[in-house]
Amino acid sequence: MVAAALPAIAPAQSVQVGGQIRLSVNRVQTGDQGAVHELRDNASRLSFRGTEDLGGGLRAQFGLEMGFNADSGELTAPAYRYSYVGLGGGFGTLALGRLDSGNPTGSPLYSQVTAITSFAANDAGATAIGTTMLNARNRTSNSIGYRSPAFGGAELMARYYWRGAGTATEAEDDARSLDLGVLVRAGPVIAALGYAKDSRAGGLKANEFDDKWQAGVRYDGGAIEPYVLFGVDRYRNTASTRRDVKYAIVGALYRAGQHSLVLNLLQRDVQANRSGDRRRVQAAWLYALSKRSELQAFADSDGIDSTKSNVRVRALGAGIKHVF
Numbered sequence: 001m002v003a004a005a006l007p008a009i010a011p012a013q014s015v016q017v018g019g020q021i022r023l024s025v026n027r028v029q030t031g032d033q034g035a036v037h038e039l040r041d042n043a044s045r046l047s048f049r050g051t052e053d054l055g056g057g058l059r060a061q062f063g064l065e066m067g068f069n070a071d072s073g074e075l076t077a078p079a080y081r082y083s084y085v086g087l088g089g090g091f092g093t094l095a096l097g098r099l100d101s102g103n104p105t106g107s108p109l110y111s112q113v114t115a116i117t118s119f120a121a122n123d124a125g126a127t128a129i130g131t132t133m134l135n136a137r138n139r140t141s142n143s144i145g146y147r148s149p150a151f152g153g154a155e156l157m158a159r160y161y162w163r164g165a166g167t168a169t170e171a172e173d174d175a176r177s178l179d180l181g182v183l184v185r186a187g188p189v190i191a192a193l194g195y196a197k198d199s200r201a202g203g204l205k206a207n208e209f210d211d212k213w214q215a216g217v218r219y220d221g222g223a224i225e226p227y228v229l230f231g232v233d234r235y236r237n238t239a240s241t242r243r244d245v246k247y248a249i250v251g252a253l254y255r256a257g258q259h260s261l262v263l264n265l266l267q268r269d270v271q272a273n274r275s276g277d278r279r280r281v282q283a284a285w286l287y288a289l290s291k292r293s294e295l296q297a298f299a300d301s302d303g304i305d306s307t308k309s310n311v312r313v314r315a316l317g318a319g320i321k322h323v324f
Contacts, residue, residue: 013050013051013052013060014050014051014052015048015049015050016047016048016049016050017046017047017048018046018047018049018323018324019044019045019046019047019065019323019324020043020044020045020321020322020323020324021044021070021321021322021324022041022042022043022044022070022122022124022319022320022321022322023039023040023041023042023044023070023071023319023320024039024040024042024121024125024126024296024298024317024318024319024320025037025038025039025040025317025318025319026038026039026040026125026126026315026316026317027315027316027317028126028313028314028315029313029314029315030311030312030313030314031309031310031311031312032310039071040071040125040126040317041068041069041070041071041072041124041125042121042122042124042125042127042319042321043067043122043123043124043125044067044068044069044070045065045066045067045068045081046065046066046068047063047064047065047066047102048063048064048065049061049062049063049064049065050062050063051088056089057089057090058087058088058089059087059088059089060085060086060087061084061085061086061087061088061093061095061104062084062085062086063082063083063084063102063103063104064080064082064083065080065081065082065083065100065102066079066080066081067079067080067081078098078141080098081098081100081102081139082097082098082099082100082102082103082139083097083098084096084097084098084099084103084145085097086103086104086105086145088104090149091149092146092147092148092149093105093145093146093147094144094145094146095143095144095145095146096143096144096145097143098139098140098141098142098143099139099140099143099145099159099161100138100139100140101114101138103145104147105145105146105147105157105159106145106147106157106181107136107137107138107139107157107159107179107181108137108157108158108159108179108180108181108194108196109136109137109138109179109181109194109196109214110130110136110137110138111157111181111183112136112181112183112192112194112214112216112229113130113134113136113216113229115183115190115192115218116190116192116216116217116218116227116229117216117218117227117229117249117251117264118225118227118251118253118260118262118264119262119284120251120262120263120264120282120283120284120298120300121262121284121286121296121297121298121319121321122296122321125317126298126300126315126317127282127284127298127300127315127317129249129264129266129280129282133247133249133266133268133278133280134214134229134231134247134249134268135209135212135233135247137177137179137196140159140161140163140177141161142161142162142163142166142172143159143160143161144159144160144161145157145158145159146158146159153184153185153186154182154183154184154185155182155183156180156181156182157179157180157181157182157183158178158179158180158181159177159178159179160176160177160178160179161176161177162175162176162177163175163176163177163198171201174200174201175198175199175200175201176198176199176200177196177197177198177199178196178197179194179195179196180194180195180196181193181194181195181214182194188219188220188221189217189218189219189220190217190218190220191215191216191217191218192214192215192216192217192229193213193214193215194212194213194214194215194231195211195212195213195214196211196212196214197210197211198210198211203236204236205236206236206237206238207235207236207237207238207241207271207272208235208236209233209234209235210234210235210236211233211234212231212232212233212234213231213232214229214230214231215229215230215231216228216229216230217229223254223255223256224252224253224254224255225252225253225254225255226251226252227249227250227251227252227253228248228249228250228251229248229249230246230247230248230249231246231247231248232244232245232246232247233245233247233271235271237271240274241271241272241273241274242269242270242271242272242273242274244269245268245269245270245271246267246268246269247266247267247268247269248266248267248268249264249265249266250264250265250266251263251264251265251282258287258288258289259285259286259287260285260286260287260288261283261284261285261286262282262283262284262286263282263283264280264281264282264283265280265281266278266279266280266281266282267279267280270305270306270307273305273307275306275307276305276306276307276308277303277305277306278302278303278304278305278306279303279306280300280301280302280303281300281301282298282299282300282301283298283299283300284296284297284298284299285297285298292322292323292324293320293321293322293323294320294321294322295318295319295320296317296318296319296320296321297317297318297319298315298316298317298318299314299315299316300313300314300315300316301313301314301315302314302315
């Protein structure tokens with residue numbers, strides 16, 4: 001009778017260990033200052049992900065991904081890129097914890113960036129654009145994420161999260177955010193539309209992010225895949241700063257056997273300067289040694305602010321990425 005009262009034993013859980021090590025040797029020069037030569041990590045990580053079949057189409061999911069600097073062996077701060085637990089089934093997927101695009105619910109805005117654009121060569125280090133140019137709001141703590149099943153190639157991603165300090169003077173939910181995104185895959189076309197909104201008890205602070213819209217499309221033309229992604233971020237501006245900050249990336253990926261070439265042209269309004277804009281050009285060559293190992297070389301020119309002189313950052317680099 002005791003055995004009959006116990007639930008059926010589910011199959012053993014499946015755990016996957018993986019990660020990436022990405023390093024490059026860079027030459028970086030700001031304005032007319034002397035060039036800096038560096039060995040730099042580009043978002044290396046070690047991950048543990050697992051699922052357990054609970055029966056009836058329901059599955060439990062969990063994940064931990066640790067970020068580390070492969071050039072020094074030090075952990076990133078915070079140490080974990082994501083740390084979540086979730087449930088999946090016919091209703092979609094729900095996850096709780098620290099979330100980014102690597103969790104099963106994806107990232108409403110950043111998953112659009114990774115689906116539509118190509119990085120030159122990584123969204124990290126000297127060529128990072130997700131935070132600096134696109135405000136893609138990828139990695140967030142204290143989060144609840146949801147991803148719908150795909151309907152006719154379309155899926156919805158949503159994330160709600162708390163941003164307060166979590167102290168006696170500021171509750172964790174004093175600042176809140178909502179991100180929404182729709183990603184559509186239809187044959188050779190990928191299209192996306194996203195929205196995000198922030199709020200704070202007592203009102204937003206001066207020049208604090210308020211809300212945004214984002215849209216993009218990519219076309220797989222075989223050897224060449226062009227793409228465009230654009231949007232507008234809005235802030236609680238002051239008399240000397242911008243309310244609307246427009247941004248855009250136009251680029252293309254060209255493949256020829258094991259070789260790939262990426263070209264990205266980016267522009268973003270400078271929020272702190274009503275007349276300034278930030279223009280950036282990136283180019284990268286990628287060579288697939290295998291499905292897991294890749295040689296990378298890149299050039300990046302970042303104007304920072306068109307109203308200021310001697311601030312342009314120019315970077316050249318070459319390195320290796322290995323996925324395991």
